[in-house]
Amino acid sequence: MSTLQLSLAIIGGLVLAGVVAYNAWITRNSVPRTPRERHSADEAAQSPASDTAEDVPHPAELEHRGERIEPVLHDAFEAVSLPSGSEERPHAPSVVPVTLNTVVHTPDKKPGLDALIDVITPLLLDSPVSGDALIAALPGTRRVGSKPFAVEGENAESGDWESPRPGQRYSALQAGVQLANRSGALNDIEFSEYVVKAQAYADAVGAAPEFPDMRAEVARARELDAFASGHDAQLGFTLRARRAAWSPGYVTQNAAQIGFVAGSLPGRMVLSGSQSGQAPILSLSYDSQAAMAEDPEKSALREFTLSLEVTHVPRSEQPFVRLRQAAATMAQAMDGVVTDDAGQPLSTETMDHIGADLEGLYDALDSRDLSAGSPQARRLFS
Template identity: 35%
Template structure:
């Protein structure tokens, strides 16, 4: 082997080592960047530092579990300006809006809500029957994961959901500005406008398109509010002895009043088609036993009058007696009555804050935003 060949091999080796080292350095920087982001902004919304000695946290410090009102203390989570104060895949999520006795105008507001929807006025060239309008409207029901709804001004002078047999002189569309996961973005809005224009041409209507920049700002503000109030509270039941057999456990859950939903979740019904809280066995379907159950309350989705937290704790205590279990937090520390009472008080503060922002917990508006 010549000196030239040896030199080329050596140079190639140095190049490969250099590339490998550079890639590793880039991976390290990316990893540290991600760690910094998540370490600085994403605390556990259920177990924030308080005072006391029940929950073990990293570093050896011990704190009582505390319900967190993300967003109450910082301007970033304030309600959208002008929207929450002065009075003024996929399928669309199913939200209980009203029963048959609900006035048409109330039904209309539940579908197209000025507080949480971007309004899309549609001026009809002439009065149109719902039978003609509905097939076209069905073509634009979802943008991304944001539902699009429509109401019509009936010849009676009342706004109502567009229906067969109705005759309408005007239409009002509405696309939800934010969901639990994301805000309406520029790409979705551009798609909406394009599809809205095509649909309007089909029914003989002229759409009024809001300014994109204003809509994007409203969507971001609303999503900050949703993110700041997206709170779930959980308590755990830990077996004091041997793990529970799943088959035996199912019977106990049914006696306690739980229903099994099609998706396999166990839920406590609220008596009106919804549920107060859910339960997880924390194991896969293939497992035959579990030693831990988790009860979870989706706080903004349950009205204060239903006392979801109180009902969940009462259920946990009843099941603890039935199953010989202890009520513990996520770190397996016992949850004392005093800690639970403090959390219950913070839940009431959370409800009051949602009321102040005209999005009461458990309302149609809240259910749409937090579905």
């Protein structure tokens, strides 16, 4: 064999070995990490050998690793607007860290109609009416177009306004329809439909309705819709795997470590608030098909999303701080990176900017008596 042939044979062998090694590396990284791997890693971290390991960085330091491509603000702070939509983003002081732990309290009484966000029509009665009769007369559909329709009675015994209940008597009635929601403002056609529905109900229970002026109510609906469309926001951070993919079980195991529990839908988890009956502070979602697979541990996830419905969670819960903490903690534990929808890593400066904007949004909602997380805000931004 000549020197040239020997050289070519050696080069060919090296190339082949490189291809085999590369394929083995790709195969290894394509296998999703499972809960058992997390358990083994935890045991290794608790072994004596870990005493000589480097200190684990604080979650806030994770965002400084590697090169960062700065996304523009609207990539990370995405307002979901009603049809007339425009955004308003004032500035305010930044937020401070809190714990992810929560406490469950007794739920508050379900809120009723509110003149702030509802058209309210008194239904005058000659004498008290039973709750059973009021319930029997309720229309089959409790909506007017895209808006909720409701009837309330003043309990003759307690004096509270409430949805009619069996075995109770009511001395006064009122009907109502919501002025605006994420589908838009109450329009002329919907107001006319409301009048027909409320009149039919009043006739059925022997009441006389006193309808407000349509033009004034529709104008009020448009003004409320314009405000809502400029102050409605949903935030989402995407966690992407740096190397090995994750199994659904691995994701849920890490999420459970910081307080997330299974949601009502496959591939969804939630972080509960401090008040029972309150909207979740955060939600976590990943591919529902992977969650429903026959063997979920063989499903490979490369990313999942942490979301915050800004207007549905009280400012006192410090939801954005919790969103940042949850994202940083899970990214560190799972070898992931926090990005926006476009895959651009989010820097500390960008997150600080978003947090300042959110404080301004909270202030604007407070000024309209539509504080984030309030019953009125949750109905308006729905």
